[in-house]
Structure formats: structure tokens, C-alpha cells
Amino acid sequence: xxxxxxxxxxxxxxxxxxxxxxxxxxxxxxxxxxxxxxxxxxxxxxxxxxxxxxxxxxxxxxxxxxxxxxxxxxxxxxxxxxxxxxxxxxxxxxxxxxxxxxxxxxxxxxxxxxxxxxxxxxxxxxxxxxxxxxxxxx
Amino acid sequence: xxxxxxxxxxxxxxxxxxxxxxxxxxxxxxxxxxxxxxxxxxxxxxxxxxxxxxxxxxxxxxxxxxxxxxx
Numbered sequence: 001x002x003x004x005x006x007x008x009x010x011x012x013x014x015x016x017x018x019x020x021x022x023x024x025x026x027x028x029x030x031x032x033x034x035x036x037x038x039x040x041x042x043x044x045x046x047x048x049x050x051x052x053x054x055x056x057x058x059x060x061x062x063x064x065x066x067x068x069x070x071x072x073x074x075x076x077x078x079x080x081x082x083x084x085x086x087x088x089x090x091x092x093x094x095x096x097x098x099x100x101x102x103x104x105x106x107x108x109x110x111x112x113x114x115x116x117x118x119x120x121x122x123x124x125x126x127x128x129x130x131x132x133x134x135x136x137x138x
Numbered sequence: 139x140x141x142x143x144x145x146x147x148x149x150x151x152x153x154x155x156x157x158x159x160x161x162x163x164x165x166x167x168x169x170x171x172x173x174x175x176x177x178x179x180x181x182x183x184x185x186x187x188x189x190x191x192x193x194x195x196x197x198x199x200x201x202x203x204x205x206x207x208x209x
Contacts, residue, residue, distance in 0.1 A: 101190075
């Protein structure tokens, strides 16, 4: 009798723990889809041509930014640098090399109307023609 | 005392001779380098070479796809 009570008491917390794990898993599954979307403020600044892609793999200001846009870009650039650093370590390259290669791709990925910086440092608006990129870009 | 002074002087002369001889041989062994006719170009981005960019391109594309919220 005593043994049965003990077993019941042991099982209850386990059931709760399982429920908690299930709930966490459900949250974890729903998070990536939400994370994968751009911040609406970032998307708007990009579309408006206030910010653009630089050849070094980071975002830059095509026009003088508002404090909010400046903070947004700084935050994204810090996150980008962290991502470049992790990838550089796993590929045996430097952060600058990985960031530059990403910059080649990010400029190529710009949509018409968005801004990008040329190797010479000028800001250009992407049109239907291929963007002006560094000669080393694939 | 006198003998040691003379000995020291002889050594000094010998040393000076050696220096002169070494100098002469150094002059004789001078290597002539022709200056290049083209200006010397120094590429500041030398640490990012095209072959490295090509090698990293696939990984860079994957990183951008998987982290679309920051790119």
C-alpha cells in the first residue's frame, strides 16, 4: 500500500515534466518561423533606400539615418558579425573573408529599388541590370 | 710594460686593417639591383583572395538563407 502511494507520488511530477517538455517543444517549433521574418522597420528602411548593402558584408546608411534606424542597423550588424565569426571558424577563414563573400551574395540578392554600395564607395540603386560588385565576387 | 704597449698597438693596427679589408670585400661583393620600370603596386586587400571567396561562397549562401531575419 505504502509502495503504491510512493509510486503515484513519483509519477505525478514526471507527467508534469513531460507536459512541460511538450509545451517547450511546441514553442521552439513555432519560434523559427517567426524569427525568419525581417523586422518590419528594417524591411521598410531597406525598401525606402535609407539603408543598403556594403561590399564588406554589413549594412550601411545610404542617407543620414534617424536614431531609430541607426540603432536597428547597428543591432543587425552585430548579429551579422556574430554569424560571420561562427562561419569563419567552421570554414577555417577569417571573419573579413567570410563577411566579404557574404557581401558579394547580399549585393547580388538586392531587389530593384534597394541600395547597395559599389567597390568605389558610391551608393547605387539596384535596377534590373546586374549590380556593380568587386572583381573577386563569384 | 713597454712591450705590452707595443703589442696592444700592433693589435690595434691589425684590427684596423681587418676592418678596412672587410669593408673592401663588402664593396667588391656589392649586388647591383635594377630598379623596376613599373610602379610598385601594393594591394591592401591582399588577405581576401578570389580563390578564398569562391571556396566560401556556398557556406555564405547557406548562412544567408538560414538567417534571413538578419540579412
